[in-house]
């Protein structure tokens with residue numbers, strides 16, 4: 337199977353994902369920055385907490401993190417610098433290197449200000465304007481042995497009327513618990529097109545996070561059975577019941593989509609929490625729009641758009657309400673890239689993205705979120721079908737990371753959106769493409 341690398345079931349990693357990495361969090365002593373600092377440290381990173389003026393909060397957080405980690409040397413330091421000053425920014429990176437003995441891997445640039453007078457543009461003073469434009473960070477300071485990660489927050493609003501939300505308990509250092517390792521423990525997830533390609537990686541990943549999986553396919557039962565057996569061999573439940581089943585259903589047929597949800601409920605005796613709609617088709621002739629046949633146009637829209645609609649409809653009525661309900665649909669970064677030869681396919685996915693954004697609003701009050709994950713080129717059978725080596729090489733050349741995506745690059749993003757931690761991402765299209773678009 338082209339591009340497929342996963343032959344075994346993932347296990348939760350015994351080592352923390354950021355172990356041995358150094359993260360600098362500007363504005364890391366309070367608000368969102370503080371929560372990020374605490375979270376990155378809980379994932380194993382050593383953290384450099386930058387602050388501008390309030391040393392009390394920064395020092396308190398450093399001492400909480402170091403005493404929770406109970407290790408020597410320390411896992412956290414605080415560094416006072418103004419991020420709008422180039423020399424001070426350099427000092428921040430120097431201090432990280434001195435303290436932890438290596439270049440930083442991760443920068444989260446969270447420092448920001450907002451003028452609480454909310455002036456119009458006409459009334460904004462030059463001094464206020466200058467203060468807003470204060471983020472100056474250089475890539476030269478980063479560890480080159482692995483990818484540096486930059487995250488930037490546009491602004492951190494602060495206003496005296498926000499006392500209520502500020503009074504909410506600040507995130508505290510937490511030990512890694514079973515609920516963090518298995519965030520989907522015993523939730524039922526339906527993965528359409530879960531037998532091959534990206535859907536297969538998603539099935540395996542959600543199972544590794546503790547979910548029970550309904551693997552849907554349309555024709556190729558042996559691939560679906562293989563995924564189910566990988567999950568069941570590694571993970572039988574206490575009563576010996578399987579943790580994964582396979583269900584044949586064509587997502588473009590309303591009766592078959594209904595039976596898919598019926599089968600999920602009766603197999604696991606529980607309403608599903610999660611629908612991942614990964615079933616999809618692409619015309620491997622890559623015709624121009626004017627050369628696309630009506631049959632191929634109808635087939636593309638029938639599976640990709642009608643299929644998504646039918647799954648959304650069924651999921652909206654049948655997923656668990658009141659928390660943890662998730663609808664995640666695979667769209668495509670081609671909706672942003674708009675390459676010739678993908679007219680019908682991009683159109684079929686653009687419609688899905690529009691529907692998801694509206695669906696998220698319509699599901700208000702249910703606790704069910706709806707999002708699209710839009711991969712760029714991913715090495716699966718669908719990607720390679722009909723492409724010459726030259727076409728593949730051109731795609732790789734276009735990617736800033738100089739490689740094709742793999743289905744394992746996509747699955748963890750779906751896993752995050754499916755978890756409780758992903759709740760605040762709702763009505764969004766998350767592009768996962770290595771910078772291709």
Ligand SMILES: NC(=O)c1ccc[n+]([C@@H]2O[C@H](COP(=O)([O-])OP(=O)(O)OC[C@H]3O[C@@H](n4cnc5c(N)ncnc54)[C@H](OP(=O)(O)O)[C@@H]3O)[C@@H](O)[C@H]2O)c1
Pocket residue numbers: 528529530531532533534535552553554555556557559585586587588613614615616617618639643666667668669710711712713714715716717718719
């Ligand atoms: N690969 C990429 O570069 C890429 C990029 C962006 C977005 N995507 C999207 O990601 C999703 C997965 O793509 P992929 O590359 O993993 O595709 P793939 O390797 O071709 O796998 C397609 C899966 O969908 C199932 N399927 C097809 N038609 C179906 C139908 N009518 N009803 C139910 N299941 C059906 C297939 O089942 P059978 O095995 O039974 O045929 C298979 O499990 C698709 O929505 C695709 O559009 C892919």
